[in-house]
Amino acid sequence: MDTDVVVVGAGPVGLLLAAELSLAGVRPIVLERRAGPNETPKARGIGVLAAEALRRRGLGDQLDREHEKGLAALERDHGTTKTHFAWIHKVDPEAADPGRHGALIAQPALEQVLRRHLADLGVEVHHGFTVTGWEQSPTEVTLTVQTPKGERRLSAGYVVGCDGGHSTIRKLAGFGFPGTPPLMTVRYAKAEVAGRDLLPAPGRLAGGTLFHDGDMIATFDFTDDVPDRDAPLSAEELRDSVRRVASVDVAITAFQGGLRFTDQARQADTYRQGRTLLAGDAAHVHSPNGGQGLNLGLMDAMNLGWKLAATVRGQVSLLDSYTDERHPVGAAVLHNTRAQSALLRPGPHVDALRDIVSDLMDLPEVNRHLSRLLSGTAHRYPLPYSADHPLTGSHCPPLIVNHTTPLADLARSGRPLLLHPAADAIDTGGRVDQVTTASLDHADLAAVLLRPDGVIAWAAAPGEALDPPSLRQALDTWFAA
Numbered sequence: 214m215d216t217d218v219v220v221v222g223a224g225p226v227g228l229l230l231a232a233e234l235s236l237a238g239v240r241p242i243v244l245e246r247r248a249g250p251n252e253t254p255k256a257r258g259i260g261v262l263a264a265e266a267l268r269r270r271g272l273g274d275q276l277d278r279e280h281e282k283g284l285a286a287l288e289r290d291h292g293t294t295k296t297h298f299a300w301i302h303k304v305d306p307e308a309a310d311p312g313r314h315g316a317l318i319a320q321p322a323l324e325q326v327l328r329r330h331l332a333d334l335g336v337e338v339h340h341g342f343t344v345t346g347w348e349q350s351p352t353e354v355t356l357t358v359q360t361p362k363g364e365r366r367l368s369a370g371y372v373v374g375c376d377g378g379h380s381t382i383r384k385l386a387g388f389g390f391p392g393t394p395p396l397m398t399v400r401y402a403k404a405e406v407a408g409r410d411l412l413p414a415p416g417r418l419a420g421g422t423l424f425h426d427g428d429m430i431a432t433f434d435f436t437d438d439v440p441d442r443d444a445p446l447s448a449e450e451l452r453d454s455v456r457r458v459a460s461v462d463v464a465i466t467a468f469q470g471g472l473r474f475t476d477q478a479r480q481a482d483t484y485r486q487g488r489t490l491l492a493g494d495a496a497h498v499h500s501p502n503g504g505q506g507l508n509l510g511l512m513d514a515m516n517l518g519w520k521l522a523a524t525v526r527g528q529v530s531l532l533d534s535y536t537d538e539r540h541p542v543g544a545a546v547l548h549n550t551r552a553q554s555a556l557l558r559p560g561p562h563v564d565a566l567r568d569i570v571s572d573l574m575d576l577p578e579v580n581r582h583l584s585r586l587l588s589g590t591a592h593r594y595p596l597p598y599s600a601d602h603p604l605t606g607s608h609c610p611p612l613i614v615n616h617t618t619p620l621a622d623l624a625r626s627g628r629p630l631l632l633h634p635a636a637d638a639i640d641t642g643g644r645v646d647q648v649t650t651a652s653l654d655h656a657d658l659a660a661v662l663l664r665p666d667g668v669i670a671w672a673a674a675p676g677e678a679l680d681p682p683s684l685r686q687a688l689d690t691w692f693a694a
């Protein structure tokens with residue numbers, strides 16, 4: 214066998230997964246078909262959970278620097294820094310979870326941060342390496358790879374497809390990918406429009422939604438079939454779409470290229486088949502509405518990294534919990550993006566529905582609900598042991614430990630962490646880092662056991678027993694000796 218783990222794809226998810234594996238002591242081989250970094254402007258930020266995860270790895274300063282620029286750009290483009298549900302910009306993330314915030318960092322900048330992080334951990338990305346073949350036996354996976362020096366075969370204990378929505382690994386391994394076909398096609402381009410004054414004001418129109426500002430033009434087109442997805446967007450195709458959506462014919466000039474994507478919503482039926490796993494867009498595709506895809510994929514990587522590393526070391530039973538925990542989270546995102554697509558359909562009936570939804574969003578409880586729906590902060594993984602504390606199974610909020618130390622400063626190593634008033638008295642057999650705490654700066658937490666992905670595996674509220682059987686069960690479930 215050439216290596217324990219191959220990560221296919223060095224998008225944001227593959228980069229973070231490789232870093233998490235490396236922190237947990239498994240150095241993966243990372244294969245990326247592109248010759249260099251991807252500069253395509255896709256996501257403009259990451260949600261609360263992914264931002265907190267990266268802050269726990271020491272990347273907070275870099276996120277914060279980009280966040281300032283991102284806030285200014287959001288304010289400029291939408292006249293508000295609130296996020297949107299179905300392009301109704303009223304969702305206030307700060308109101309739902311005070312003190313918890315995402316990071317408005319453009320995807321190319323985020324990938325640069327992650328590439329540096331991975332390089333600092335000593336892991337190289339093999340650019341120009343395209344996986345074209347896959348075989349799996351009970352003991353290994355063998356990949357066929359086109360490299361700059363010709364075809365090569367590579368065998369590994371495990372392979373993770375982080376190779377995006379068109380995932381080669383998913384297709385070759387025959388994962389089911391059920392879901393719903395597109396309602397709309399989005400086309401986005403940098404281009405000039407001859408006769409711009411012919412265009413109606415940006416907004417909802419008979420055939421969909423039109424956006425235009427400066428040298429940007431975009432259509433949400435509900436009136437055509439999905440074109441050849443492999444062909445790049447052309448000026449002519451964009452012009453046809455503008456005609457269908459806005460009922461005007463304008464010439465597109467100075468076309469600088471663009472993106473085409475749909476709102477089809479599909480999810481792999483399992484994230485693991487034997488020694489082959491999927492993460493990120495390879496496991497789930499949906500519309501970018503509400504800005505959730507990157508957050509979802511990065512949290513797949515956080516969930517999988519330490520579990521796969523433990524599996525390589527022999528703790529095999531952990532791996533099934535990856536699908537068990539992450540599949541429902543992905544399904545929930547697909548669900549709310551379908552609702553957003555429905556709310557974007559053109560026509561007076563949906564106009565009326567949007568007005569009502571918009572009014573409802575002014576109610577604080579509705580606003581908080583939507584915010585948590587988009588951020589995923591309310592989600593709790595079901596744990597395979599009795600854990601009564603209401604925060605167990607959820608991602609830990611940022612704590613200030615002993616009045617001065619941010620949790621993020623204690624979690625950089627990626628090791629499990631026990632924060633406990635009598636940490637020295639708890640025998641964990643060296644399986645977790647232990648910090649004696651006088652305060653966690655959280656009304657409901659007196660002690661907490663964190664998994665490497667930041668999930669609360671066990672917690673005690675003030676006044677509760679601090680060394681109950683559930684703490685032992687949590688330690689033995691997640692961190693076998």
Ligand SMILES: Cc1cc2nc3c(=O)[nH]c(=O)nc-3n(C[C@H](O)[C@H](O)[C@H](O)COP(=O)(O)OP(=O)(O)OC[C@H]3O[C@@H](n4cnc5c(N)ncnc54)[C@H](O)[C@@H]3O)c2cc1C
Binds near residue numbers: 246247343376493505
């Ligand atoms: C216009 C747009 C706007 C978006 N906005 C947001 C947003 O605001 N917020 C948000 O959270 N998300 C957003 N998304 C979604 C987000 O961009 C994706 O969820 C994210 O890129 C997924 O990361 P990934 O690493 O899983 O896949 P990708 O970024 O697609 O990376 C996959 C990598 O695998 C490589 N690869 C593919 N096949 C092979 C192969 N056979 N061999 C080797 N390498 C291979 C590719 O070259 C690529 O580098 C948006 C997407 C789009 C298109």
